Amino acid sequence: MxxxxxxxxxxxxxxxxxxxxxxxxxxxxxxxxxxxxxxxxxxxxxNSAARALKVRQSEQICLSFDDLSNPAYVLMTRGVGQALSSSKYRLILSSAFSSVEEIVKHLETMGRGFADGLIISPIYADARITTLISQLKMPVVLVGTMPEGLDVDNVYVNSAAGVDLAIDHLIEIGRKRIALINGPVTTNPGRRRKAAFEKALKKNKLAFSDASIIQADAFSTQAGFEAVTNIKELKKFDAIICANDQLAAGVMKFCVDNEIDIPSDIALIGIDNIELASLLRPTLTSVDLRAEERGQIAANLMLNRLANPDRPSKQIEVQPRLVIRQSTVAS
Amino acid sequence: MxxxxxxxxxxxxxxxxxxxxxxxxxxxxxxxxxxxxxxxxxxxxxNSAARALKVRQSEQICLSFDDLSNPAYVLMTRGVGQALSSSKYRLILSSAFSSVEEIVKHLETMGRGFADGLIISPIYADARITTLISQLKMPVVLVGTMPEGLDVDNVYVNSAAGVDLAIDHLIEIGRKRIALINGPVTTNPGRRRKAAFEKALKKNKLAFSDASIIQADAFSTQAGFEAVTNIKELKKFDAIICANDQLAAGVMKFCVDNEIDIPSDIALIGIDNIELASLLRPTLTSVDLRAEERGQIAANLMLNRLANPDRPSKQIEVQPRLVIRQSTVAS
DNA sequence: CCTCAAACTGTAATCGTTTACAGTTGATGG
DNA sequence: CCATCAACTGTAAACGATTACAGTTTGAGG
The missing domain is CATH 1.10.260.40 (lambda repressor-like DNA-binding domains)
Incomplete structure (x- = not known):
């Protein structure tokens, strides 16, 4: 060479x-x-290593999240990749963390300077992660709910507003007995959706009991399918909100198998609005949480911060939007 | 620090x-x-830059392909990421190339030494790409059909066998008038599927004319939907093979909208067996091309090559497998 | 033709590691 | 107690770029 x-x-x-x-x-x-x-x-x-050594910049940005099987993260990755592609920065990907320990190990590795910035979307709320992030010497952009006591650039979606949109829509079409199929509450999204759901029901003076929330083991189709195996329980509701579209797909599958009509027996709403939502039969009404856009915004926040290290941190809220399809309003 | x-x-x-x-x-x-x-x-x-400079290794592997919107590539990425996660290597991602020029530009950049190896899955067959790859000083693993005159590690799927599986299955269920909805033939997969389809029809002495192949503009759901707008044309066939599952989803949507029953009027088979296939109504019979597995194999080939630079290049063939669902055999 | 400033160029130090080589230490056996 | 050798340690030279600083060239203006 x-x-x-x-x-x-x-x-x-x-x-x-x-x-x-x-x-x-x-x-x-x-x-x-x-x-x-x-x-x-x-x-x-x-030679990029020599240059990196001298100027103390790697021209790489690291994106970390839990798992690439979730299409919402794929969208986010696309957004980040796209925003970065016109910059000098390369994208380095860390995903498929199966435990908090692995994330911690990964974060500790950040001190080696192989990346100039970290865009992270932690699904688990763990104090160790928060602490490590706050100790990082490099710019960080956090995608998702900001934990207490952290002051970094942040982009998050107003997910309570998303749940409100869903519930308002269900009320509008005359549904009153609404359930939430939630993902694990050990995760940030799980926790937030639960809280938003309870609050929204109360605000609208709708029936709420512990039975209104059905816990799934994961945010997957399979988990959605398995969460609703009790038909009698299920029939107590006339509408279901699922914590993401894949859970909704599982629920829909179960309903089709058991001849529960969607939307006449039960209306169904998903969250994320991934491509799948428009391909299911019936097509799935979904709250679009704008993952790709969040990815773009996160990357741009990072580029901006890198160009301008001393500016105060920014928090950007993204507004969800409801996409109405056949699973709530038959066409 | x-x-x-x-x-x-x-x-x-x-x-x-x-x-x-x-x-x-x-x-x-x-x-x-x-x-x-x-x-x-x-x-x-x-400090990783100092180390990289001295030992002439970046401990990074670059994965390049065209677009992360295709779930098959997401699967591949997962496979690669997983295989790499237990190694010392980091994954760096280059995707969303919109043109051959961009790929070329990216490949030229490889000489900077920011990656120790390149795993690449080029969708376009272009001589410039081949030339550049062959000139690269670093280990390369190619995922997909190997172009003429290249001698690198390679993992590919026997996609002709995949088409055969599909056609054999269709014949078995009594279909004879089979069409292919293909993606762009400017791409490698498009070209190969076309060739395999023609050959398989001939081998089985089935009717074939130019009309048997319907070209879509892209490998997307939208493109699938738009490719089949001519109902009369469509009804000449009793089975359709789509070049990937998303095309099939588009076709399915069109059929549902126009009350063409699947599978009784037309049987439908997709390729890739992404998660979507099991979620569509009817569920989609699909040829699983084992993208995740190919990703894993590619990464392992790379790790092995990195540990053992002088071994002769290996070509590994992955066998497809047919997953039969309701779009060909009503349940 | 001379002066002077502006514009450019070269020398050499530096970034944080690894590693060849030479030097030191310590243990072992006679 | 000394010789010998293995095992460890330190010195210093790389790796390939960037950049401060000092030196040189250029061109304009008098």
């Missing part, structure tokens, strides 16, 4: 001059021409 | 000794203890 020294020799100038033409500092036309020719000739590419 | 020098001073040894205990070379028990204590004390983390 050609080094900057080889280029300098070939062009008959000093390595400083080569460095300067590469980095766009002033150079005489003649010098620049010769250097560029030499670069061409030798197929020279600046 | 603490450097190795600070650790050495704190421990009262030379930096060489610190480096050695970090990298596991022999050291006296006493030395090791003191160094470890100092590392703890100072929260020292070795």
């Amino acid at each position: 050609a080094t900057i020294g080889a280029v300098a020799k070939q062009a008959g100038v000093s390595i400083a001059s080569v460095s300067r033409v590469i980095n766009g500092t002033a150079a005489r036309a003649d010098t620049e021409r010769r250097v560029r020719a030499a670069i061409q000739d030798l197929g020279y590419q600046p | 603490a450097t190795i020098g600070a650790v050495a001073k704190q421990a009262g040894v030379s930096i060489a000794s610190v480096s050695r205990v970090i990298n596991g070379t022999a050291a006296r028990a006493d030395t090791e203890r003191r160094v470890r204590a100092a590392i703890q004390d100072l929260g020292y983390q070795p």
Whole structure:
């Protein structure tokens, strides 16, 4: 591999001059021409490790979240990737963490300087994670609910508003006995959705009991399917909100199998509005939490912060939007 | 940030000794203890750029493909990520290339040494890409059909066998007028599926004309939907194979809208067997191309090659498998 | 033609590691 | 107690870039 020294020799100038033409500092036309020719000739590419060592920047941004099987995170990743693609930064991906310990281990590794910034969307609320993030010497953008006592750039969706949208819509179409199929409450989204759901029911003076919340083991289709196996229980409700679209897909499958009609017997609403929602039969009404947009915003916050390290931290709220389809309003 | 020098001073040894205990070379028990204590004390983390510069390894592997919107690539990414997670290598992701030029630009950038290896799954067959790959100084694993004149590690799926599986199954259930809804033939998968389809029809002495292949603009649901707008044309067939599951989802949507029954009027088979296939109504028979597994294999080939740079290149063929669901056999 | 400032260029130090080589220590056996 | 050798340790030179600083060139203006 050609080094900057080889280029300098070939062009008959000093390595400083080569460095300067590469980095766009002033150079005489003649010098620049010769250097560029030499670069061409030798197929020279600046070594990124050497550069990173000297300027203390890796030109890499790390994106961390729990699992790529969730399409909402895929959307987020796309948003981040897209926003980064027009910058000089590369995207490095850390996902598929199966435990808090793994996340912690990963965060500890951040001190090695292989990334200039961290965009993280932690699904588990754990004090260790919060502490580590706050100790990080690098810019952090947090996607999701901000834990207490952290002051970093943040983009989050007003998910209570999302639940409100869903419930208002259900009330509008005359439903009163509403259940929530929730994901694990050990997770941030699980906790928040539960709280928002209870609050919204109370606000609207609707019946609420512990039975109104059915816990699924995970945010997956399978888990949704398994959460509602008790038909009699299920028939007590005339509407169901699911904590995400995949849970809703599982519930829908169960309903189809058991000849419970959607929406006439039970109306069904998902959350996330992933592509799946428009492909199910009936198509699924869903609260769009704008994951891709959040990813974009997060990446832009990061780029902005990197360009401007001392600005105060920003918190950006994204508004959800309800996409009404056949699972609540037959077409 | 603490450097190795600070650790050495704190421990009262030379930096060489610190480096050695970090990298596991022999050291006296006493030395090791003191160094470890100092590392703890100072929260020292070795700087990855400095290390990369010295040892000429970045401990990063780059995964490149066209677009993360395709769930098959998400699966592949998961497979790669999983295989890499137990290694020392980090995953860096390059996707969302909109043109061959962008891929070329990206490949040219590889010389900077920010990655130790490249796993690439190019959707477009372009001579420039092939040339650049063959000139790369780093290990490459190619996922997909190997272009002429390239000799690198490779994992590919026997997609002709996949089409055969589909056609055999259709014949078995008595279908004879079979169409292919294909993706763009400017892509590798598009080309291969077309060829495999024609060959399989001939082999089975089934009717084939140019009309048997309907071209969609993309590998998306929308494109599938739009490809079949001519009902009369469509009704000439009693079975349709789609080049991927999303195309099939689009076709299915069209059929439902137009009261064409699946499978009695038309049997439908997708390719890829993404999660969607089991969630559609009717559920979609699909040829599983084992994307996640290919990702894993690719990553393992890479790790193996990195550990063993001089071994001859390996080509691994993955066998597809047919997953029969309601879109061909009513339940 | 000379002066002077502006514009450019080169020398050399530096970033934080790894590692060859030479030097030191400690244990073992005679 | 000394010689010998293995095992460990320290010194210093890389790795390939950037950049402060000092030196050189250039061109304009008098």
